[in-house]
Every structure is written in structure tokens, then in C-alpha cells.
Amino acid sequence: MQDQSEAPAPLNTRQVLELSRENFALSIRRLCEHEFPDETLQSVTSSADLEHSLSGNYARGVLRRGSESWAVFAVPDDER
Secondary structure, X not given: OOOOOOOOOOOOHHHHHXXXXXXXXXXXXXXXXXXXXXXXXXXXXXXXXXXXOEOOOOEEEEEEEOOEEEEEEEOOHHHO
């Protein structure tokens, strides 16, 4: 008997958008690590934070160097 495993279900529009945003956040992480090698990138996320009124449209994070911190916000061109 042959293995007839099914192909994964196609992604819906929302899943594609979330994946795109996660990839964008990853590219922002790489950019910050390259452009700011002396700073520590604490976090980067594209998840919605509705408690603080932050949508998932924006990648955001925190860069630290010693006692200083900087907020990082970015949005892809196609979501402006």
C-alpha cells in the first residue's frame, strides 16, 4: 500500500499576511544586528498587542546599549 499523505492545505489570505509580517520582522532583526552591532536587540515582533493599542502591521522591538534603550518601529511599504 502506498503512502497517500495529503498535501498541506493552502494558506488563507490572513495566514499569508501573518507569514509575510513575520518575515518582515525577521528582516528588521537582521538589519538591526548588522547596522547596530554594538547594541543588543532585545526583541522584535509583529504580533498585535491590543492591550497597548499596537497593531500587527508594525514590526517593533527594543535595542539596548548599556543603560540606553531605543524603540524600533517599522512597516513594510505595501502596508502603509
